[in-house]
Amino acid sequence: MSTLLPFHKAILEQIHDPATSELLILARGLGLRRIICTLMKIYDSPQNLVLLVNATPEEESEIGEELGIMGCRKPGLRVVGYETGSKDRQDLYKKGGLISVTSRILVVDMLQGDIPTHLITGILVMHAEKVTPLVLEAFIVRLYREKNKNGFLKAFTDQPEHITSGLSPLRNIMKELQLRKVHIYPRFQEDVKKSLERRRADVVELSQPLTEAMADIHHAIIQCMSTTISELKRSNATLDLDDFNVENAYFRSFDVVVRRQLDSVWHKVGPRTKQLVNDLGTLRRLLYYLLTYDPLQFHAYLETLIASNSTTASGGVKQHQSPWLLTDAAHIIFQVAKRRCYTVSSGSKVKLPQVIDLVDDEDAWQALDEIENGHANDKGKQKETRPTWLPEGMEPVLEELPKWNLLAEILQEAEEEMLRHESLRKPITAPNIGSNTVLVMASSTRTCGVLTEFLSTIDHDAPNGTKGRRMMLRKLRLYLWWKSKLAERKQDGKSHFALPDGPGRVGNGFEKLYGEGDNISEALKKKDKVRAERAASRRRVRGGAPAAVPRDASSKNDSQASVMGEIQNEAETFAQYWESQGGGTSAESPLTLADDLTLLDFESGALESEFDEHYGLLAPEQTVLVRAYSDDTDDRMLAEIQPKFIVMFEPNMEFIRRIEVYKSSHPGLAVRVYHMVYGNSCEEHKYLAGIRKEKESFERLIKERGSMLLPLYEERRDGVSDAVVKTISTRIAGGRRELSTQPSQVIVDMREFRSTLPSLLHASNMLVIPATLTVGDYIITPEICVERKSLSDLISSFNSGRLYTQCELMSVHYKTPMLLIEFEEDKAFTLDVVSDIKLYAKPTGKYPTKKKPGGGTDSDQAVLLQSKICLLMLTFPRVRIIWSSSPYATAEIFRDLKMNNPEPDPTMAIAIGADDDPEVGAGVNAAAEELLRCLPGITAKNIKHVMNRISTVRELCEMDIFQVQELLDVMYTGLHGKHSISVNGVQNLPP
């Protein structure tokens, strides 16, 4: 691992003391992971037990790896997941060292006493910005502090932007983590500044203007956005919507802001407002795609957009059109986007071509290309010959993204520079500083793919803007093929619906387009996808190399399975064309063509050699690496590759800081950075605004720290005092009976620890006892058993019938079974049915009245949640329902219900319903259990047996019929007692 910079050391000096607890807020890109790892290395010792909490699986493995590199690998970082048995976990905890634990498991272990809480040396909490009173981490801290006052707790975050909403957000986080000290290190902090600005990287800022067409679209999208925003403001006049402006709408967080503003009235706002909020997201995405997708992809995306906007999921005409689609600006977007790809000369219907043997011709052409291998020669050919597969009347325009050209120039310059250096200072420079790799960083793997392809097919002698002509032509061909598939589907479906006969041009207006929208049917969409799949898999078989399957082709087919409107006419003509050119092969030829697309796996080592083949300009040992921005992992990548030339294809604040850190920690390394931005575009604005926002949030945090009132943490009272109050009630006359000093306790099912309620129950002074319950989620008293359902759970478990089984079970075992319907905090307390009720009131007959009972109801979408609740009540008259507006309210209700009632007995509760499951309390693969539950033949009653018998779901699939029979037979015996073993066993034995 590379050296620590002075400011890293300063930070570590401040926070390394194991006697103190604090929160560290560091600007992104300054190497938070490096600090955490160094800290962990300091603490690593078998005498210590240090827990890492709230790390994602990726982070766990990355940190583990980094610790290994730093030489901390005797045990290193151990990861505890659900697979680790509770015995193993206990051992692990006892042995000490560095352990990363999933929050849910840690909570259960702490509650059950599996982990010696008082012996924990300290806890490191990642992603502190996400801590709220409701999350498990807050629960962990509470449990930890209850028993352990001396251990440290260090929390880390590099997302200051997240800690700005609401009143005193920093204080809230610190309160939940029970911290009193916070260190804030923005980029403008003195130490950081001093360390980083001593050696500046050589940065070349390149501002690339948009092409005319792109600028037009860009402008039009912005216009659409402002229309949408003003529409939104108009329809919600009562709200404080000052923050709603186009500038803010560039950011993804804008949606959150809007939702937070509207949440309190979300159930009252009409579908129109919801649509508007959605539209803003779509438009923002469009802006991004405009700058990163190639024109064909962008155009195809727009086509999909139109299609999906004009139909609903079920195929009907959409009721609420997105208003921006109807504006002139939208019209401009669609037209210009198309003009960037190709023009169709008007008037002439596309004629059927004379050339028949297209595929051969194409192959020959390519073969020639390979043999000659001379670009000049080839180029001339390309210029003259118009590709034979192009339908007549269609003129390819194929505008290229201007940044591609820029990238090509930069690479050339970099190469010249390298050569110059080689010749100049070869004898002087130390050989091991820096590699000649050129690192190109882009925002997504998708962009990376396109860039790789571009670089491998680049034509250096072509004039600017046409260097990637070859790639674009290939993409155009794929696009045409995709469109023809559309038309094929149309023809297949002719019996289902009438096709529009007239050519619906764009100019004819959108009404027409939308009118056609409902033509698409679910079945056809499916069919198309099936076909695409088949084509893809056929290709896979033939090629024998699954990695080379053209991602482009298949993803296009999938994501754009439903394109409509004026497009379809064109598509039809193209299809005719394809058909005329060799029928069956048409489906395959583009895929064969795509064979040589160098869509590579970016992790693979083969990449470099691959590049050398294609990119002949550079000397053999010099390579170009294209990567996507990721998180702190980039630091290590930089340190490993040690590039001298870095091209930032898109601006990224974090990465610039990473380069600064990289540069500063490698003295003597000359790094040149090319930083590309589209001038006057949202990209530039977004970048600048992002920097500003981070700075502002840091300033806010510093201000808040200055004036923060730190709470004194009260000692948590022991349950005893509370219990006394509880039991002296007026109903026990004079309190003569002996007072029970047992604290209030609630038995909670293990699986429920995913929700927030257990934490809140604990916070309201109840003893939470985790257990694996077969019946119910919470046992409040010996008689009351509660099944908790959030709204979405409620709907899905009604559909799957699971709720019915659960209620059945609860009714059998408990006197008072209860169903808890829990709404979310801050969300509206209502069932989202406003529109449904309207539907029902209309005489459309959608609602199953008495006239058409039974049969039809299952398929009827309009069967309401309320009806199902009614039916549940009628079926189980003893089931009570608790309506709770938030988890907080639930905790209060639980406390109320426990009043004057005896405490539940955990062993009893576990025993109830659990037939004879020996593995009670063991870790369970929740996802697999859920999956098993859905399989036919597996019921709530026999699932435990199946799970005990098989090790993985895959194993179950590999069993033959006898094994399955035997398995189910075991289930049977488990259900019906021992005596039936012999009878069934004999019957089912294989002959």
Added chain:
Amino acid sequence: MSSSTPPVPPVVLGTGNNIIINPLQRGNQVLDCIRNVGKEFGDIIADYQVGRTTGVLFLSLKYHRLHPEYIHIRIEKLGHSYTLRILLILCDITEHRDPIRELTKVCLINNITVLVAFSFEEAAHYLSTLKQFEHKPPDMIKERIDKDYNAILRTALTSISKVNKTDVETLRTSFGSFANIAKATPEQLRNLPGFGQVKVKNVKNTFEKPVRNNA
């Protein structure tokens, strides 16, 4: 909804097809919203009798705030009649947390099930549905077994987080059967459209991680 107390008649069996309404409820807006079922007035202890053994009390939280004792009197009068006793609460105030908590407790003691409606339409919908479903078997909410293979496949696979219906379709068409999907390699999955790293990981974890840590 006045709290005046008429003499208590025994449970009245109406014609059987109508909701029987306590005359006290005359003027309640809910009445206008009840559709699809017949209505008749009759002397009953509950406010609405929506089945031979089902009685419903109606309480608007606004009213409850003004007359907190009213509902207790009504519950007392209800005694032990009806097997399914429902308190239909119309939640028409914003400070609903405390009253609902308190009513939940009262109802638990008195064996009454709470239903919360958020509008008159919804309340009326509950009433009419309870009547319509009086003799309906619980098939609608029961586990359905007679589904076809694809439907089962869909419900089973969508239970994996991040996997949607489109993905199920993709999986089905490319692998054919559940068993084949279980055997698919991560590389195969990654090549399917719409499958990113996270999704592939989720699917693989579900199929290949041990169900139980029996070790």
